[in-house]
Amino acid sequence: MIKAIIGRKLEMTQVFTEDGTNVPVTLVQVGPCTISQIKTVERDGYSALQIAFETCKPKNINKPLKGHLDKVGKGYFKVLREVRMDDVSQYELGQDVTVENFQIGERIDVIGTSKGKGYAGTIKRWGFQRGPDGHGSKNVREPGSTGNATFPGRVIKGKKMPGQKGNKRVTTMGLKIIDVRPEDNLLLVKGAIPGARNGIVFIRKTNRV
Numbered sequence: 001m002i003k004a005i006i007g008r009k010l011e012m013t014q015v016f017t018e019d020g021t022n023v024p025v026t027l028v029q030v031g032p033c034t035i036s037q038i039k040t041v042e043r044d045g046y047s048a049l050q051i052a053f054e055t056c057k058p059k060n061i062n063k064p065l066k067g068h069l070d071k072v073g074k075g076y077f078k079v080l081r082e083v084r085m086d087d088v089s090q091y092e093l094g095q096d097v098t099v100e101n102f103q104i105g106e107r108i109d110v111i112g113t114s115k116g117k118g119y120a121g122t123i124k125r126w127g128f129q130r131g132p133d134g135h136g137s138k139n140v141r142e143p144g145s146t147g148n149a150t151f152p153g154r155v156i157k158g159k160k161m162p163g164q165k166g167n168k169r170v171t172t173m174g175l176k177i178i179d180v181r182p183e184d185n186l187l188l189v190k191g192a193i194p195g196a197r198n199g200i201v202f203i204r205k206t207n208r209v
Contacts, residue, residue: 001101003205004083005030007187009112010193015178015188025178025188028110030202032185034095036072036080038088047088051097052077053200063122081202100182106206108171112194112201116167126160127147168195174208 007030009103012025056078058066067082069076070095085091122128122143131139141163146155155161172193178190193201 002049002051002083002085002097003101004038004051004078004081005097005099005203006033006081007031007052007089007203008054008194009197009199009201011197012192016151021176023190024191024192026193028187028189028193029183030187030203031097031135032099033076034072034074034148035091035093035095035097036077038070038091038093039068039082039148042090049083049085049088049091050080051083052080055080068161081104083096083204096162099180099185099187102180102187102203104177104180107174108177108189108202109171109204109206110175110193111169111171111204112199114166114168114170115196119163120165121162122160125162135197156184174206177196202206 007028010029012024012026012029014022016022031053033051033053035049036052039046039050041047052069052072054077055075058076060078061069061076066076074094117124123130123139123141123156128143130141131137131144133140142161143209144161146161148154148156172191175193176189176190177187181188187203195201
């Protein structure tokens with residue numbers, strides 16, 4: 001059974017367990033997704049399934065993608081994701097993937113795009129401390145020294161510097177499914193997940209033990 005699906009983050013709320021415990025949860029509108037491509041070792045070098053989510057109009061996709069989705073015969077989709085599988089022989093092109101593949105209590109990984117917060121300095125972006133703020137100080141919020149001596153004579157790659165904050169791929173691992181509601185295509189996931197409201201998320205069964 002395929003343990004991966006695409007969804008859209010709705011909002012956060014809370015539910016109460018039988019013993020009265022208040023549990024914060026995130027509502028995720030997941031699927032139904034459609035299998036849009038089946039990759040095999042013989043043809044592609046590895047086995048995988050490509051799943052598609054959210055239909056769209058033909059004018060909103062390019063011709064190569066339109067030709068690719070014409071083979072499925074179920075319309076056109078906005079989002080495509082690939083799921084590695086050991087055995088894909090039991091799946092068919094156009095088959096639906098629904099939230100019923102998940103059970104309450106399972107652990108999942110949620111992959112999304114974090115909120116973009118624009119250009120930020122080192123204090124906001126990395127949590128740097130402020131510099132001296134006495135009279136004559138010129139580096140109250142500046143990062144300070146970033147270079148080196150004669151060797152290597154340059155700023156090392158990966159140095160924590162000012163720049164774009166957020167708007168990056170983020171994976172939150174080991175989240176617990178609190179409830180599954182197939183009639184509404186909803187997953188209730190304990191805690192927060194990456195991204196803003198209505199953001200696209202990819203959900204898979206966690207590979208952590």
